[in-house]
Amino acid sequence: MKAGPYAEIPRVDAYxxxxxxxxxxTDNNPAGLAHGAFAxxxxxxxxxxxxxxxxxxxxxxxRLIVTHEETESLQPARFIMQHGFAFQxxxxxxxxxxxxxxxxxxxxxxxxxxxxxxxxxxxxxxxxEEPFTPALDSEGADPVPQAEAATAWPxxxxxxxxxxxAYAAAAVKVDATYTMSTQHQNPMxxxxxxxxxxxxxLTVYEGTQNAGACKFGLAEQLGIPAENITVISxxxxxxxxxxxxxxxxxxxxxxxxRELGRPVKVVVPRRQIFHDSSFRPATRQRVxxxxxxxxxxxxxLYEIDAQTSMHDFFQSEHADTAARHYGxxxxxxxxxxxxxxxxxxGYMRAPFEHATAFAIExxxxxxxxxxxxxxxxxxxxxxxxxxIVSGLxxxxxxxxxxxxxxxxxxxxxxxxxxxxxMVAENGDLIGMGVAIGLYVGAGGPNRASIRAxxxxxxxxxLGVHEMGQGIRTAVANVVARHLNVAPESxxxxxxxxxxVPQMLTAGSWGSASSIPAAEAACEALREALDALGxxxxxxxxxxxxxxxxxxxxxxxxxATFAPGQNKEALGEIxxxxxxxxxxxxxxxxxxxxxxxxxxxxxxxxxxxxxVPRVVSMLxxxxxxxxxxxxxxxxxxVVWGIGGALREAGEVxxxxxxxxNADIAEYLVPVNADIGSIEVGFIDEPxxxxxxxxxxxxxxxxxVGVAPAITNAVYHATGIRARHLPVRIEDLI
Ligand code: MOS
Numbered sequence: 240m241k242a243g244p245y246a247e248i249p250r251v252d253a254y255x256x257x258x259x260x261x262x263x264x265t266d267n268n269p270a271g272l273a274h275g276a277f278a279x280x281x282x283x284x285x286x287x288x289x290x291x292x293x294x295x296x297x298x299x300x301x302r303l304i305v306t307h308e309e310t311e312s313l314q315p316a317r318f319i320m321q322h323g324f325a326f327q328x329x330x331x332x333x334x335x336x337x338x339x340x341x342x343x344x345x346x347x348x349x350x351x352x353x354x355x356x357x358x359x360x361x362x363x364x365x366x367x368e369e370p371f372t373p374a375l376d377s378e379g380a381d382p383v384p385q386a387e388a389a390t391a392w393p394x395x396x397x398x399x400x401x402x403x404x405a406y407a408a409a410a411v412k413v414d415a416t417y418t419m420s421t422q423h424q425n426p427m428x429x430x431x432x433x434x435x436x437x438x439x440x441l442t443v444y445e446g447t448q449n450a451g452a453c454k455f456g457l458a459e460q461l462g463i464p465a466e467n468i469t470v471i472s473x474x475x476x477x478x479x480x481x482x483x484x485x486x487x488x489x490x491x492x493x494x495x496x497r498e499l500g501r502p503v504k505v506v507v508p509r510r511q512i513f514h515d516s517s518f519r520p521a522t523r524q525r526v527x528x529x530x531x532x533x534x535x536x537x538x539x540l541y542e543i544d545a546q547t548s549m550h551d552f553f554q555s556e557h558a559d560t561a562a563r564h565y566g567x568x569x570x571x572x573x574x575x576x577x578x579x580x581x582x583x584x585g586y587m588r589a590p591f592e593h594a595t596a597f598a599i600e601x602x603x604x605x606x607x608x609x610x611x612x613x614x615x616x617x618x619x620x621x622x623x624x625x626x627i628v629s630g631l632x633x634x635x636x637x638x639x640x641x642x643x644x645x646x647x648x649x650x651x652x653x654x655x656x657x658x659x660x661m662v663a664e665n666g667d668l669i670g671m672g673v674a675i676g677l678y679v680g681a682g683g684p685n686r687a688s689i690r691a692x693x694x695x696x697x698x699x700x701l702g703v704h705e706m707g708q709g710i711r712t713a714v715a716n717v718v719a720r721h722l723n724v725a726p727e728s729x730x731x732x733x734x735x736x737x738x739v740p741q742m743l744t745a746g747s748w749g750s751a752s753s754i755p756a757a758e759a760a761c762e763a764l765r766e767a768l769d770a771l772g773x774x775x776x777x778x779x780x781x782x783x784x785x786x787x788x789x790x791x792x793x794x795x796x797x798a799t800f801a802p803g804q805n806k807e808a809l810g811e812i813x814x815x816x817x818x819x820x821x822x823x824x825x826x827x828x829x830x831x832x833x834x835x836x837x838x839x840x841x842x843x844x845x846x847x848x849x850v851p852r853v854v855s856m857l858x859x860x861x862x863x864x865x866x867x868x869x870x871x872x873x874x875x876v877v878w879g880i881g882g883a884l885r886e887a888g889e890v891x892x893x894x895x896x897x898x899n900a901d902i903a904e905y906l907v908p909v910n911a912d913i914g915s916i917e918v919g920f921i922d923e924p925x926x927x928x929x930x931x932x933x934x935x936x937x938x939x940x941x942v943g944v945a946p947a948i949t950n951a952v953y954h955a956t957g958i959r960a961r962h963l964p965v966r967i968e969d970l971i
Contacts, residue, residue, distance in 0.1 A: 879944020
């Protein structure tokens with residue numbers, strides 16, 4: 240690791256993007272392209288008994304209709320949490336079973352998209368209906384203790400000390416329950432696939448966070464060798480966890496293209512994505528938190544009911560993070576999963592931590608008021624250097640610094656503690672709130688291959704995907720610094736299975752897994768250049784050395800692992816699987832941290848909530864690309880505002896499915912909802928987690944924004960919001 244903060248460079252793909260030259264997955268239109276559209280289920284659950292395709296087949300331009308009767312040769316997808324590649328184990332159109340309303344039941348392929356859509360609307364399906372359970376609170380939604388749920392990676396409840404006894408004996412305590420609606424990520428780029436065969440070889444263009452899973456998952460489902468498949472995903476128009484895994488359309492597009500002998504494009508419309516992709520599960524959390532009279536937390540009891548599907552256990556990791564918020568004297572968790580007749584929920588940006596922080600950080604705020612303590616002070620008092628669960632030290636934990644610097648930047652000392660004590664000139668109630676957030680510092684193996692040419696170009700292939708977060712810019716900045724070249728001379732080949740193996744980019748481990756490999760590759764290239772024996776002057780660029788050696792180019796490979804990992808982890812990524820490790824490493828525990836400070840203005844009569852000002856201070860280890868990091872942080876705050884005040888999937892209890900399945904009615908913040916957002920970074924390299932000093936940033940930025948807002952709303956109004964999103968009617 241080289242010393243000193245990284246310089247700020249512009250986003251390296253900015254010009255490509257603004258000129259429309261960045262080619263996204265379904266921007267590709269191979270010659271002879273046909274278009275697919277789904278017909279979808281209109282019942283909550285049941286079985287297809289008959290399908291009348293005659294009207295659909297009569298639509299001009301229709302070439303193929305794929306139903307469960309044609310797909311017997313295809314293997315069902317396997318769930319990622321069972322060491323598979325898909326977001327769930329259930330595969331629509333591969334079976335007559337209907338698992339939830341809105342799932343695909345047939346794929347129509349036609350010469351034009353219009354013909355495909357029209358024909359899909361003419362498919363007549365007869366069903367045998369079954370009763371269904373659409374939501375966490377529906378009748379028949381029965382919790383299963385997570386410790387008893389059969390999964391590939393079992394998660395036990397946590398017990399540190401005797402939390403029940405400590406809670407019972409405590410002087411001050413709070414017992415509160417917090418609930419959250421389902422939330423749905425809505426990347427601008429829709430889910431979609433372009434599948435094109437050339438003889439036995441299949442090329443897939445798809446916006447995905449996991450080109451490796453697309454390749455190997457597809458090989459498994461189609462029953463063909465993985466080396467016959469290329470997946471190309473250089474840019475993604477937002478993923479946020481929705482594109483972690485294979486989706487329903489992938490195998491069907493590939494199958495239809497093979498059947499037809501033509502490339503096929505399937506773009507899943509927004510309304511269908513709401514009904515047949517992963518989402519943030521609804522949760523019910525109960526927190527019992529106690530303290531002694533000085534404000535030290537003596538015990539936390541954390542219970543969660545998290546939604547899953549009938550066909551899979553999407554595990555809850557909420558408690559793992561809850562246990563790391565503070566140095567509680569004792570801690571106990573109880574996690575339960577609640578199966579519903581829905582797609583399997585999944586990873587949506589800060590998948591567990593956003594909900595956990597809402598419950599924990601709200602309870603801490605309640606306890607601070609019980610004690611008459613300042614909300615920043617109580618958090619500083621309960622910080623810890625040791626992870627109470629494992630007994631290991633934290634590799635780096637700068638949350639107290641985040642709180643102090645954030646408080647100063649925000650002007651926290653201007654806050655008067657009493658609820659309703661701050662009023663603006665126009666009569667708006669002013670509230671100021673604080674909350675912290677944390678996110679696992681995961682890492683993983685990665686391969687890198689780097690090539691330097693005599694004309695000055697550096698090409699590096701890494702197992703990571705550019706989904707807009709700025710990894711291409713971070714890679715360019717790191718490689719430029721290590722090879723003493725300009726960032727513009729660096730080309731990164733990402734999300735492309737023609738390069739090194741492509742592992743899932745998620746869990747905020749993109750930088751922590753790929754940047755160490757990039758650095759190792761730069762080091763290996765330096766050594767290989769030195770071995771040319773040119774006696775080049777100190778600081779010579781690779782091109783200068785190659786010229787002295789009269790060589791056109793030089794390529795080297797490298798591989799790196801996270802602490803505690805060995806070569807076996809490479810076997811996982813080489814076969815399209817995930818191989819993350821952390822936050823608990825052999826000798827330490829690693830998390831990233833955020834402290835968010837929020838000002839709200841609540842209009843006293845209508846109770847309209849505004850968020851004019853947010854200050855966020857972040858500890859993500861080394862910052863690799865200041866500009867894109869700042870952009871990530873701002874985006875996390877914007878999402879937190881949406882998560883707190885706007886976002887909710889409205890489940891249709893009568894028929895199943897989601898009522899507000901579009902971004903007109905699934906509300907997200909717009910420009911008018913956003914005021915000033917100031918972000919800052921501690922920028923201290925983590926000394927242990929990897930050679931680059933990098934933790935993770937993409938998700939922690941969102942964690943804790945929601946409770947900082949609801950805590951500010953309490954300060955403004957004296958009303959405690961215990962459900963997200965907070966609506967005007969909650970404050971009347
Ligand atoms: Mo993320 S929600 O781990 O892509």
